[in-house]
Amino acid sequence: RIIPRHLMIAVQGDPELSRLLAGVTIAYGGVVPYINSALLPKKGAGAAGKEPKKKAAATKSLKKKAAATN
Numbered sequence: 001r002i003i004p005r006h007l008m009i010a011v012q013g014d015p016e017l018s019r020l021l022a023g024v025t026i027a028y029g030g031v032v033p034y035i036n037s038a039l040l041p042k043k044g045a046g047a048a049g050k051e052p053k054k055k056a057a058a059t060k061s062l063k064k065k066a067a068a069t070n
Contacts, residue, residue, distance in 0.1 A: 004028045 008029035011017045 005030050008032050 004026050005028070008026055009032060011021050011026075012032040012034075
């Protein structure tokens with residue numbers, strides 16, 4: 001079953017449909033979510049932020065092993 005919301009999302013995702021229906025208002029279509037790319041987290045920053053946590057977890061496990069052997 002196709003509802004107006006599905007049409008709005010399809011138009012937003014397809015450049016050709018977007019150009020064709022640029023001035024069209026679809027009743028009960030709702031608002032299409034859009035997040036500006038400047039507000040999204042950067043790909044490199046997310047990966048760099050996770051690496052120190054892994055290193056910290058590795059040092060904790062090494063400390064536990066050293067304490068267990070002593």
